[in-house]
Amino acid sequence: MSSDDNPYDLLAEEHGEDHRWAFGTGFTDPLAGVDAAVPAGIDAAGLAAYCLMLGDDALIYSHRLQQWITRLPELEEETAVANIALDLLGQARLLLARAAAADPSLLPSGDGPGEDRLAFFRDEPQFRNVRLVERADADFAELVVRLLVFATWRLAVFERLRDGADPVLAAIAGRAVSELAYHRDYAAQWVVRLGDGTDVSRDRVRDALAAVWPLADELFARHPVEQALGGVAADPAAVRAEADLVLDTVLSTAGLDRPSAAPLGLVRGRAGRDGVHTEDLGYVLAELQSVARAHPDATW
Amino acid sequence: MVTRTAHEVAAATPDPELPPLTIADLGILRSVEHEGDTVVATITPTYSGCPALREIGVDLRRRLAAAGFARVEVRTRLAPPWSSDWITAEGRRKLAEAGIAAPRAVADEARGEAAAGEAARRGGPVPLSLLPARPEVACPRCGSARTVRTSAFGATACKALYRCDECREPFEYVKEI
Numbered sequence: 521m522s523s524d525d526n527p528y529d530l531l532a533e534e535h536g537e538d539h540r541w542a543f544g545t546g547f548t549d550p551l552a553g554v555d556a557a558v559p560a561g562i563d564a565a566g567l568a569a570y571c572l573m574l575g576d577d578a579l580i581y582s583h584r585l586q587q588w589i590t591r592l593p594e595l596e597e598e599t600a601v602a603n604i605a606l607d608l609l610g611q612a613r614l615l616l617a618r619a620a621a622a623d624p625s626l627l628p629s630g631d632g633p634g635e636d637r638l639a640f641f642r643d644e645p646q647f648r649n650v651r652l653v654e655r656a657d658a659d660f661a662e663l664v665v666r667l668l669v670f671a672t673w674r675l676a677v678f679e680r681l682r683d684g685a686d687p688v689l690a691a692i693a694g695r696a697v698s699e700l701a702y703h704r705d706y707a708a709q710w711v712v713r714l715g716d717g718t719d720v721s722r723d724r725v726r727d728a729l730a731a732v733w734p735l736a737d738e739l740f741a742r743h744p745v746e747q748a749l750g751g752v753a754a755d756p757a758a759v760r761a762e763a764d765l766v767l768d769t770v771l772s773t774a775g776l777d778r779p780s781a782a783p784l785g786l787v788r789g790r791a792g793r794d795g796v797h798t799e800d801l802g803y804v805l806a807e808l809q810s811v812a813r814a815h816p817d818a819t820w
Numbered sequence: 821m822v823t824r825t826a827h828e829v830a831a832a833t834p835d836p837e838l839p840p841l842t843i844a845d846l847g848i849l850r851s852v853e854h855e856g857d858t859v860v861a862t863i864t865p866t867y868s869g870c871p872a873l874r875e876i877g878v879d880l881r882r883r884l885a886a887a888g889f890a891r892v893e894v895r896t897r898l899a900p901p902w903s904s905d906w907i908t909a910e911g912r913r914k915l916a917e918a919g920i921a922a923p924r925a926v927a928d929e930a931r932g933e934a935a936a937g938e939a940a941r942r943g944g945p946v947p948l949s950l951l952p953a954r955p956e957v958a959c960p961r962c963g964s965a966r967t968v969r970t971s972a973f974g975a976t977a978c979k980a981l982y983r984c985d986e987c988r989e990p991f992e993y994v995k996e997i
Contacts, residue, residue: 548874553862553895596971596981603973610869614898679945691898695868698901698997701946706972708950766948773950 549633550613554688556621562752567686568623569745570753572638573648573793574677575615579639580801581653581670582608583808585663593660600706604667607699612639614692630816640812644802645795651784652735654792654801661724664710665732671704672766673739676759685751708770715774722775729771729779737783743793826859827852829887836875837976840914843876847906850897858891859884864902866997867977904978904996915994921960921982923996957993959984969993 558564585605592598613635620627620634627634628641652670657663678700681693714725740760746753771778790796812818830852831844843849843863850862861880865873877894884892904923907915912922957967964986971981979992 548877550873551896551898552877553893554898596973599971599975599981600973603977606869606871606977607867608869610865610867614868675946687899691901692868694899695865695901697946699868702972702995705949708948709952712950762945766945769948770950 549617550610550635551617551621551688554691556618556688558622559685559687562686563748564622565625566745566749567689567752568619568626569648570749571615571619571622571689572626573743573745575612575619575638576647576649577653577670577674578608578615579612579808580647580649580804582606582612583804584653584656585667587656587807588663597660601663604703604706607696607703611692611696611699615689618688618692636812640809644797644805647795647797647801647805648793649797649801650735650738650792651798651801652732652738652792654797654804655735656800656803658731659724659728661714661721662728662731664707664714665725665728667703668707668711668770669732669736669739669767671700671707672763673736673756673759675700675704676762676766677754677756680754680759684753689752704766708766711770711776712774715771715776725774725776729776730781733779733781734784738791738793741791741793745793824887826854826861826884826887826889829883829889830859830861830880833876833879833883836872836879837978838915838918838920840918841907841911843880845908845911845914847902847908847911848876855893858893859889860893860895862895862897864897866902870977872976902997904994907994916960919960919991920979921957921991921993923994924957926996957982959987959989960991961989962987967991 558567582605585601585608588601589598589605592601616635616638617633620638624634627637630637630641632640652666655666657666675697678693678697682690682697684690684693711725714721716722740756740763742755742757746755768778787796830849831842833843833849835841835843835846835848838846846866848863848866850864852859852861854860861884863873863876863880873896880894881892903926905926907922915922952969952972956965957969958965959967959982962984964984966985967982968985969980970983970990973979974981974992978994978997980995981990982993983990
């Protein structure tokens, strides 16, 4: 059968560089042409493990935000959440590509680009994201509360990474800082509107705080990977005061109390950064990875 | 036969999401250099997830090849990060012509006027903004300053949505970054 008989075969055919079937297909290395050498004195395996943490946070959270698309309360919020998810997906691609270049031994077997192999062919225990990002939001209030906590923490960490010893990670952070500040302000403004809104919106945002707060502690816990990467990694424990100041400012402006909920427990001392996740991650990965795994030779 | 310089050819590449503007107008094209017999074009992403970067790279290669440059390499440069301040005067004129408001300057506030300001910015936290922006963005159609932001985000990563209260038309604004 000639490929002309089936439009799907036509789509899948190898075309020249300048013929693709849709805008945005034909992904290339997001770090193409960037000097990938790890500077002397930096432990490449540690750097890769660190980029994997930060990249997995962005990848999994981006997917959770994408699941909101078509279900948000207003068109403006559709646009906002889609854009935030896109920014985070871009950050994830850069960070996973950096991890793959720094330590190729991390990569699952296969032929695809490193970022794809890391995203699609690792199993739950190999993901290093915090548990905060793998949970589905119960409602829009929970979305903006989770985004506020995540973006506030990540912005504070990335502000410091701009001066880190790995020039590639520093450059990725340099781009991401203004994106994260925009995400944080979007979430903060919504938390204020809901907290200072109606009885219903205030109840919802209080419930959201109670649900999200137990997962916040994990963000600020110093992991051995970060501890061993002085000068390259940002110490998450050191950003706590800055993040708390921002969160307290938002909560007091919104007329909300800081929750006193106890942190979600660890499993034998381990959590997301060690590959110990809640069952929610399995649902994210099933959706995220199923097409790539069913068609391991596919290109896009 | 090569009649135009590689830089001229590369600079004429349109942006896929803002087609009236070239990548040179937007400040995305960082450099075009000859390394031996290879033309090396270096581009910078506007946002981490900007899907247009790949399209720009493909288009750059195709245009340079068509202009007679046999060996072309497209490189990405991440640092310093792209700023909307890099949009040229010509780029701003074309934006206005297309009904899109050009970004306000960020150089004088967030980026620091002098080296000291720049150091302070890099060292310190980004200030929290709890009130929706009250921007002074003039309507690109009627010029009125009576405009409101209807959405902080827009159809592409680089734009926000506004409405003019004078002529009642909605318009896009390229965010300052």
